[in-house]
Amino acid sequence: MVIVAFAIIRMKDLFAVVMLLGIYGLISASFFIVMDAVDVAFTEAAVGAGISTLLMLVVIAMTGRKEKANRHKPFSALFIVLVTGGLLIYGTLDMPHIGAVDAPIHKHVAPRYINDSMAEIGVPNIVTSVLASYRAFDTFGEVVVIFTAGIGVLTLLSVARRKESEEEISSINDSMHEQHLVIRIVAKMLIPFIFLFALYVQFHGDFGPGGGFQAGVIFAAATILYAMLFGLSTARKVINQTFIQLIAAIGVLLYGSVGIVSLMSGGNFFDYNVLASDPIAGQHLGILLIEWGVGCTVASVMIIIFFNFAGRQELHQQKERVQNQEPS
Structure with missing residues (x-):
């Protein structure tokens, strides 16, 4: 999932990005199945990899397939994402271990x-x-x-x-x-x-x-x-x-x-x-x-x-x- 996420960030072809997002959804569904959350996996497969992919393809048909370069500077957004992700990881340190009785x-x-x-x-x-x-x-x-x-x-x-x-x-x-x-x-x-x-x-x-x-x-x-x-x-x-x-x-x-x-x-x-x-x-x-x-x-x-x-x-x-x- 991490590899697919980095590939999505690096891609400039929006069609490839949508396909990778669908793959990410299927991997997430597989992860939920391993966690015995079959209903959540079903929902992720239907929504994340199914209907969302179709709707994003429609959006690409309206906007274009290629991302335009030099339209924004991603450093501020990257900083916010890193800080938010770090806080979320820090918040999980007090969570109980998976399967703990x-x-x-x-x-x-x-x-x-x-x-x-x-x-x-x-x-x-x-x-x-x-x-x-x-x-x-x-x-x-x-x-x-x-x-x-x-x-x-x-x-x-x-x-x-x-x-x-x-x-x-x-x-x-x-x-x-x-x-x-x-x-x-x-x-x-x-x-x-x-x-x-x-x-x-x-x-x-x-x-x-x-x-x-x-x-x-x-x-x-x-x-x-x-x-x-x-x-x-x-x-x-x-x-x-x-x-x-x-x-x-x-x-x-x-x-x-x-x-x-x-x-x-x-x-x-x-x-x-x-x-x-x-x-x-x-x-x-x-x-x-x-x-x-x-x-x-x-x-x-x-x-x-x-x-x-x-x-x-x-x-x-x-x-x-x-x-x-x-x-x-």
Whole structure:
């Protein structure tokens, strides 16, 4: 990881930097697997090496592949990074050793989660029990933050697109089809399975690594892959942007509604026990609903961010095409 980090610093080719960042994310995921943090590794692989790489490739398409030299002096920034890194390393000196039985985390709430979560929640995956039930209010805040970020991007980058003729869009898609025929055929074969895997991760998070966050990112990555290979104009015919924005809001609303229903049923906020006659069945129902809300919001926000970033580049390219086609 250190070698890759230094290579990223030295690289001037931004495309190579993005690829190295993806490799860094995969190495980080492998590190988390070694630490037995499989859920964290899953998230790092999906977000750090997956969706982030795709979004940065879109940014490179808008800004350029090569870094311009002599635009800034990195010494002050390097000094700040070194000081911050030194302070962080100094702060770790008082931390307990990895796996130490006398670590504070093993004496606080961890024994309660490990020993009692199966009887109280009825979910084999303790991480899901903690995030979706014990700390459901914190997770709700994270979902609201993601939704707010999507609204911010939509507000800042949303631009009015000029309607182009169907003939021009068809001709562009035909030329792209001829240039990327093999890639498109392979993508058509893979995308349905990616969507299927996203659904598996969504509904299997109670029993193994996964959940709404990972499933939403995987679903969005498949959609972005389709848009990158077949063009935004074609993707907009398949994916209605207004509907995607509505789904993002519905996901947050669904999550919050579970807490409100819990209150109205006589329990605490996000107390799933009152959602059914059997407390365990109520926990399963509550976790299923809020995870579905998380998946809808995460996937929709990622798609919104991509389409708004890439839409600006597409608008610029379409203007250039029109100018080149106009007779001088």
